[in-house]
Amino acid sequence: MTGLFITLEGLDGAGKSTHLAWLQCRFEGLGRRVVMTREPGGTPLGERLRAIVLNEAMHPDTEALVMFAARREHVETVIRPALMRGDVVISDRFSDASFAYQGGGRGIASLRLEILEDWVQEGLQPDLTLLFDLPEATAQARMQGRGETDRFEREQIDFHRRVRAAYLARAARFPQRIRVLDGSLGVEAVAAQVARLVEGL
Ligand code: TYD
Numbered sequence: 071m072t073g074l075f076i077t078l079e080g081l082d083g084a085g086k087s088t089h090l091a092w093l094q095c096r097f098e099g100l101g102r103r104v105v106m107t108r109e110p111g112g113t114p115l116g117e118r119l120r121a122i123v124l125n126e127a128m129h130p131d132t133e134a135l136v137m138f139a140a141r142r143e144h145v146e147t148v149i150r151p152a153l154m155r156g157d158v159v160i161s162d163r164f165s166d167a168s169f170a171y172q173g174g175g176r177g178i179a180s181l182r183l184e185i186l187e188d189w190v191q192e193g194l195q196p197d198l199t200l201l202f203d204l205p206e207a208t209a210q211a212r213m214q215g216r217g218e219t220d221r222f223e224r225e226q227i228d229f230h231r232r233v234r235a236a237y238l239a240r241a242a243r244f245p246q247r248i249r250v251l252d253g254s255l256g257v258e259a260v261a262a263q264v265a266r267l268v269e270g271l
Contacts, residue, residue, distance in 0.1 A: 073153030074102075074271060075194075077164040079237060080202030081230055082223045083209035084253040089200075089264050090162060096268065097158045105152045108162035109141060112148055116140040124220040130176035137168050138186040145191060165191065166199060166240055166248065171222060174236025175229050198271060200264060201241050202253035206230040209253075 076093065078086040090106065097104045110120040119140040123133060141164070152159045165187055172178045206227055213223060222229075241248040251263045 072156040074158045074198075075149065075153060075161075075196045076158065076268070076271075077161045077166065077196040077199045078202065079163060079166045079170070079199055079248075080253055081204065081206060081209040081234055081237075083212035084202035084204055085212070085257070085260060086162065086200070086202045086253075088257055089261060090160065092261060092264065093160050093268065096265075097160075103155070103157045105148065105157050105159045106162075107144070107148060107159065109144060109164055109167065110137055111140065112144040112161070113140075115143050124222070127221070130172060130178055133176065134168060134172040134178050134183065134186065137172065138165075138190045141165065141168075142190045145194060150194065161196075164196060164199075166201070166237065169240050170233045170236040174232040174234075174239075175222075175225065196247060198268070199244075199248040200267060201237055201248050201250045202260070203234070203238065203241075203250050204253035206234050209234075 074097075078090065080086050094104050094106055109116070110123055111117045119136055123136045123140075128136070149159050149161070165183075168186075169180060169183055173180055173183055209230060210227060213219070238250070241250050249267045251260060251267070253260060255263075
């Protein structure tokens with residue numbers, strides 16, 4: 071595979087969406103074809119699963135399985151074909167979110183999630199993951215006043231604290247792939263960090 075796979079992660083309200091368009095422009099400016107996508111979702115079936123998993127109450131195991139079911143479709147029909155073509159794939163969230171939200175947030179054992187990860191990804195991992203880190207209280211404050219919230223955004227602060235901790239634990243485990251940015255800074259400062267981290271690619 072000759073493409074490049076980049077994922078963005080972080081708490082709801084971490085501000086990652088702001089930097090997606092910049093990344094797209096940066097790689098297109100270098101003459102690369104860029105596929106912008108997201109999880110859960112990224113395929114017609116995945117988007118239907120997204121609507122369900124973000125809005126309907128379900129058992130935590132079901133939630134994890136739906137996330138990985140949508141991911142399987144995404145990897146098979148969008149991500150791998152794009153990487154085979156040599157495209158740059160930029161995904162708003164990928165499996166680190168499952169380890170953070172379903173693992174840290176809901177308390178599912180990492181070992182179980184790793185089984186699903188092996189099954190669904192067959193070794194595929196992002197080349198670079200940007201983790202927009204910030205205190206959960208700051209992220210919560212940024213979410214205030216946003217219109218409709220989903221099931222995850224409505225969780226208590228303690229849930230988001232565990233999600234953040236699980237993200238950071240994952241970054242400590244895969245320091246080469248997952249680069250942590252200080253998402254509490256202003257947009258300009260965060261953009262500068264993003265630019266510096268992708269320069270190496
Ligand atoms: P998000 O990507 O933040 O979309 P929006 O910006 O439209 O709110 O929302 C997706 C939610 O799904 C987010 O709260 C995290 C959650 N999620 C998981 O719990 N597990 C996963 O594996 C993924 C990909 C997302």
